Amino acid sequence: MxxxxxxxxxxxxxxxxxxxxxxxxxxxxxxxxxxxxxxxxxxxxxxxxxxxxxxxxxxxxxxxxxxxxxxxxxxxxxxxxxxxxxxxxxxxxxxxxxxxxxxxxxxxxxxxxxxxxxxxxxxxxxxxxxxxxxxxxxxxxxxxxxxxxxxxxxxxxxxxxxxxxxxxxxxxxxxxxxxxxxxxxxxxxxxxxxxxxxxxxFDREKRHQLRNIGFRRRAWAISKGAGHDAKTARDFERHCVRMMACDYHDDTRLLELFALYRQLPGAAQPDFLKTARSGAFSPRALGLHFCKQHGLTYPEGASQ
Incomplete structure (x- = not known):
């Protein structure tokens, strides 16, 4: 090295x-x-x-x-x-x-x-x-x-x-x-x-870094509004950056998808992210799709 x-x-x-x-x-x-x-x-x-x-x-x-x-x-x-x-x-x-x-x-x-x-x-x-x-x-x-x-x-x-x-x-x-x-x-x-x-x-990687900083700052603002503790806010930030990169930007849906993601079995979480990146589903449709797959209730209006 x-x-x-x-x-x-x-x-x-x-x-x-x-x-x-x-x-x-x-x-x-x-x-x-x-x-x-x-x-x-x-x-x-x-x-x-x-x-x-x-x-x-x-x-x-x-x-x-x-x-x-x-x-x-x-x-x-x-x-x-x-x-x-x-x-x-x-x-x-x-x-x-x-x-x-x-x-x-x-x-x-x-x-x-x-x-x-x-x-x-x-x-x-x-x-x-x-x-x-x-x-x-x-x-x-x-x-x-x-x-x-x-x-x-x-x-x-x-x-x-x-x-x-x-x-x-x-x-x-x-x-x-x-x-x-x-x-x-x-x-x-x-x-x-x-x-x-x-x-x-100012190449593609640097532009993505700048974009992600904007995403993180917005995630913090959403977390503050939702009353997250520090650990939840950090977890939400990481999740939110991934979701915003998939062009999911509605605050309510981001909170709902985060709550659902935390309920999913660990083995299902990579597939959730991969499906989000595919662009095949709107945010709520993505959540309903995985709720149906795993027998979960969609966390309507969730803040945690």
Whole structure:
């Protein structure tokens, strides 16, 4: 087996304390040359972000050319400094409803680099719009913490080498259904540094990853409405992604099919998924078909 081109760490925690006694995953061992800490922040998720940045002292720039017109919905590259107020105001805000705003709303990714702000802006701008296999351009929200982890896993080694070239450590922090945080931390290895880089292509696998993230977020919303506990929500998410990929999107039917799926014998579950993928049945017809096969009652209006 070839050497990995990226070291990947995933660990879960409750939100770390705001007094600085727990540095969390954003800091690592000291490096030579010294590394600067940066964030790419999604302005569409942080109220009045351009004004907050302008009123602070942290070096920053918009990753889109027309900041005046697009700034309120654009990604912003910010150098987090000890003297600046961004971390205090947006990460460890003293007002509890706003504390951890960047993390609570999955509004930013964080990374460390020896490069300066201008060099990083030029590098990251290449990833705000990327081509598919046919050359059509797509806006890419690589700075979405949930999508970033899936995107990196879907990259080829050459694409990873290009994307992470100036980055020493990259952190994406996502929120779980029950309010805990999962840290995805990526560190390029020596093998990656020796890998020839290639531009990112938004191919079929990456498009599927993005689609599935949308499905998972919708599954969470349905779970919250149904009052699922954390374990049920995780099980429902996995099931829901499969069903939505079969073009089943009605919330009520998704809950009913999930309840039925859990009642099926284990040996029948693969056939249930295969039949759903075939497209031969509407959601309710699929459920009735398997109820008839296994002597079950269709779980009309089920929420669990």
């Amino acid at each position: 070839s050497a990995p081109v990226i070291e990947y760490t995933r660990y879960q925690s409750r939100p770390f304390v705001a007094d600085g006694s727990d540095p969390g995953p954003l800091q690592g061992p000291e490096a030579t040359p010294p590394l600067k800490t940066y964030a790419v922040i999604d302005a569409s998720k942080v109220f009045a972000l351009p004004e907050k940045l302008t009123g602070g002292t942290d070096p920053h720039c918009c990753l889109y050319k027309d900041a005046a017109a697009l700034g309120e919905a654009a990604p912003w590259l910010v150098e987090l400094t000890l003297k600046g107020q961004l971390a205090a105001n947006l990460i460890t805000h003293s007002d509890p409803p706003m504390r951890w705003e960047l993390l609570q709303y999955e509004a930013a990714i964080f990374f460390q680099s020896a490069a300066d702000l201008a060099s990083l802006r030029a590098h990251l701008r290449r990833y705000t719009s990327v081509p598919d296999e046919g050359g059509a351009q797509f806006l890419l929200r690589f700075y979405d913490p949930v999508f970033l982890s899936a995107l990196i896993e879907a990259m080829t080694p050459e694409e990873k080498a290009g994307f992470l070239a100036p980055i020493a450590r990259l952190s994406a922090i996502v929120t779980t259904y029950d309010g805990a945080w999962i840290y995805h931390q990526f560190e390029p290895t020596e093998a990656l540094a020796e890998t020839a880089s290639a531009p990112l292509v």
